[in-house]
Amino acid sequence: MDMQRIPAQKGKYNLQDYDKMRETFSWEDAKKHFSWNETGKVNIAYEAVDRHAQNPKLKDKVALYYSSPDREEQLTFEQISKKSNQFANVLKKHDVQKGDRVFLFLPRSPEFYISFFGIIKTGAIAGPLFEAFMEQAVRDRLQDSEAKVLITTPDLLERVPQKDLPELKKIILIENHNETADKYIDYKEEMESASSDFDIEWVDLEDGMLIHYTSGSTGKPKGVYHVHNIMIQQYITAEWVLDLKDDDVYWCTADPGWVTGTSYGIFGPWLKGVSNVVRGGRFSPEAWYDTIEKYNVSVWYTAPTALRKLVSAGEDVVKRFDLSSLRHVMSVGEPLNPEVITWGLEALNHRIHDTWWMTETGAHIIVNFPSQEIRPGSMGKPIPGIEASIVDNEGNELPPNQMGNLAIKEGWPAMMRKIWNNPGKFESYFVNGWYLSGDSAYRDEDGYFWFQGRLDDVINTSGERVGPFEVESKLLEHPAVAEAGVIGKPHPERGEIIKAFISLNEGYEDASELLEDIRQFVKTGLSAHAAPRELEVTDAIPKTRSGKIMRRLLKSRELGLPTGDTSTLEK
Ligand code: 6R9
Secondary structure (H helix, E strand, O other), X not given: OOOOOEOOXXXXXXXXXXXXXXXXXXXXXXXXXXOHHHHOOEOHHHHHHHHHHOOOOOOOOEEEEEEEOOEEXXXXXXXHHHHHHHHHHHHHHOOOOOOOEEEEEOOOOHHHHHHHHHHHHOOOEEEEEOOOEOHHHHHHHHHHHOOOEEEEOHHHHOOOOHHHOOOOOEEEEOOOOOOXXXXXXXXXXXXXXXXXXXXXXXXXXXXXXXXXXXXXXXXXXXXXXXXOOHHHHHXXXXXXXXXXXXXXXXXXXXXXXXXXXXXXHHHHHHHOOOEEEEEOOOOOHHHHHHHHHHHOOOEEEEOHHHHHHHHHHOHHHHHOOOOOOOOEEEEEOOOOOHHHHHHHHHHXXXXXXXXXXXXXXXXXXXXXXXXXXXXXXXXXXXXOOOOEEEEOOOOXXXXXOOOEEEEEEXXXXXXXXXXXXXXXXXXXXXEOOEEEEEEEEEEOOOOOEEEEEEOXXXXXXXXXXXXXXXXXXXXXXOOOEEEEEEEEEEEOOOEEEEXXXXXXXXXXXXXXXXXXXXXXXXHHHXXXXXXXXEEEEOOOOOEEOOOOEOHHHHHHHHHOOOOOOOOOEOO
16 A cells, blocks of 8 residues: 555645535535525426526536537537527427437537437436447347437447337437438437427426446446436535536546546536536547647546556656646546556646546545545545445445445435336345445545455446446357356556457367457447457356356456365356
8 A cells, every 4th residue: 555645735726624524514505506496396407507598697608618620619508508408399399208218329529418408408318328339239228228219420320220129219310311211300400490498397306317327247238327316416526526616627538428427527517607628539648638728627537547548658748738727637437546646746746636436326425535635546535425334245334444345325315216127236236224336445544445346247448337248248149159258357558458268169260360350249249348358268168056157267367366265166
């Protein structure tokens, strides 16, 4: 453990004493920030967009600075409000009702943000998908959610297996296309004739708003269901953790297909009425530093995998850009290496604040507050209003410095409310009133939490959560593959890479062309980030007597670690 400690930097941040606040804070206090407090009826789209559009001081403020290699655009709060009203009218015209699932399969673009809020204004539930998804990944999510409408581009449409999606009634295409059937709706054409007035659907705090699919260690991806109530915690953490002030320019690098890209790439800044930068296009150190310089980004939220790439690009690149607008830097998604924090101090002259949370938690849980001393390697402390602890498998709390399940006391505002279509799965997360995260960690005597690893087989590659089952299932669809077992293997830049062990069917030989063909099969069928970077042919995949793949054993063997208890191994 690195015992180096980095004190808060005075004059930069809001230095509220969260340790003290933790003793008195109640979530009721946070509700006073919202106008729905008196009426009881709400809509998160109103709080994040329309409320500012109606405020003479904010309506002309730039809400979205969009930039990609071939397009640049700025939209004010009023423009987003009106355009999302238009889009809501388009959806209503095509019979979208409260509670319907409307999915977005789009590149990051202004249309994404406009249609996202259009959906929520109708009371429907938005489901953002990563642009990188291939056919199988799209099928699984649209089938499970029974999505009624999909918003996409003509290019991405090729990956939508419409014959397998009987519930999908309409497809809205945001770019020029040649589709003529009734099922297809032309975005531009319908937006032009749609009114920019819309009677927003007022809903209850517990009504659904968003589904993010995420991977576990077993089964298909799960639809994590969030309700409008999520805004309470998003708002308060945008204040406490993102430390947003009125004149900040904020940039969250996450894709809106990921919970970070919605909770903190959309809602956090906009609930606070802060200008938000969105960058399309690929990662490159130059393009990223340029984005900070060009928009005078003051608050920056990114991920270890990107930071590690910036570190390896070297300090010379940093020096070519003026990054003096930066005030506050944060990271999420994977363990933040102490070396990266050291680099941040040297190259950026900023502390990098790690934050820990999950798709299921909806918003920040354990963080390094601006006012807090940073202990490199630690995720920090729980936010006020959250009770986090380390528990054993029965949900009994463990003493300091003992490793166990990182757990959260049930009932925080941003908590998922169900797993779509799978009530049993939802229940399985909770033991003795504690939500078990699947992460192992310990807490030191001062209340700092230290991440140790995943307790299940979920893989975290470049910050993306990948379920081994999904990859194994895809591998098995290849005619050459008889059996498959998939693990995460430590990697200096990507955190983990996916390694697949396969056994081959009769008549197939272990040859590099075949392995490359299998890799491509996963890449083009599922998604690039789910394709194994390493493939190894083995005679047999170790399984338990009940037929479960012993991924843990595969991993121990791969890493040359003790293999532990193998008594259930099928002989
Ligand atoms: C927001 C998000 C959640 C899992 C989580 C953990 C890992 C996230 C981390 C971290 C170490 C951090 N994780 N933040 N591990 N330090 N600061 O990442 O959501 O995609 O659902 O992933 O990611 O393993 O359980 P999600």
